[in-house]
Amino acid sequence: MTTETPPSTAAIEDEAVLLIGHGSRRERSNEQVRTLAAELERRLGIPVDAGFLELAEPSISEAIAGLAPAVSTITVVQLSLFAASHVKADVPLAIEQARAKHSDMTIHTGSHLGIHPAIVDLLEERASAVERRLGVERDTDAVTVVLCARGSSDPDANGDAQKLARLLYEGRAFDRVETCFVGVTEPELTDALHATVKHRPDAVVVLPYMLGDGVLTQRVRDRTADFDEEYPYVTVGAGGPLGTDSRLLDVLGDRWQEARTDSVQMSCDTCKYKVELDGYTEDVGGARAMLRALTHQAEHADRDDIDDQPHAHDAPEKHVAVCTNQTCAADGAPAVLERLRQHARDSEACDTLITRSSCLGRCGEGPMVAVYPDGIWYGGVERADAERIVSSHLDRDRIVSELVDQTLTS
Structure with a gap:
């Protein structure tokens, strides 16, 4: 539904996009x-x-660092449903820190x-899928939709769910x-x-307003199923996330x-950090939000020395750079x-950061893949070669000799 004229190729040849997701303990959502x-x-x-705010890798700072050698401009797009504290x-705190770096x-x-x-169109399609599964039609049956969002301490975000x-x-x-x-x-x-059932609908369609099929989406399904079992006189079913x-x-x-x-236009007229809203006057000015963001970052950093913590972002053993120049x-x-x-x-054994790179100076011999700190450059790499590079070199430190273009030693 983008209406603006697409930019010219020259205008975007040195630009990349960073899509920021929240991150989940369920890898399927990531x-x-x-x-x-x-x-x-x-x-x-x-x-x-893709970069993640928490619970998954790479972090925002790692993702930006991975793109930095290849481009001069990064446009951050946030994969968040509503404008709450994240x-x-x-995200603004992480971006400002990246700009300084x-x-x-x-x-x-x-x-x-x-x-x-x-x-809105996508939600209607999700509702229609549940209606077909339940065997009801809104033209002849009384169908109620319950849109279930995550919930926030920010009234602006909750108000957008209502809208x-x-x-x-x-x-x-x-x-x-x-x-x-x-x-x-x-x-x-x-x-x-x-x-809702007090209004005696023929069917109730519950739509989890979530992006991924994570913990919260499953919670919506479970609670819907429990209610459907408890009240058999009304047909109730839950749909899937936006996916x-x-x-x-x-x-x-x-x-x-x-x-x-x-x-970019934000909802500043109803933002609790900018205007006084009943019950949220202490948040005006944004100091509390920034303190919370800094504390949140500190909590992540404190976990770096703790094993098996999903927030930890230890330095990888290897760094792989893939030339994505023209x-x-x-x-x-x-x-x-x-x-x-x-x-x-x-791979269970691979501890590697894989990023884009600007030109590696071997034009015509690519795609080029450089593995550090080993100093191994692979040339003419094809998509089918990726599995060998990972399983042999990155997992077991066995160089794929037939792909080696050059070896750089310190």
């Missing part, structure tokens, strides 16, 4: 973020990497997904569309379901355009990069 990053790269025609405090680089910051027509539910209701034949939350604020899902639907790329494309043209890119470097990362994630 893979969804990486999949969206790969799909967005194909749509925009420029490098798009969007207003944690990479002073020669331009970093644009984009907004969250927010309320967008493509998301999204109303937009889903407008112009559609749903009997009602209600809003509830998994936690933090009210009404919670079970209470909303009890209130990696292509309509999300429409939203991300718009947010990318806004960020790189400095036209010539190598044309020879298939992006596919090599993606496959190397996939095999590295699948």
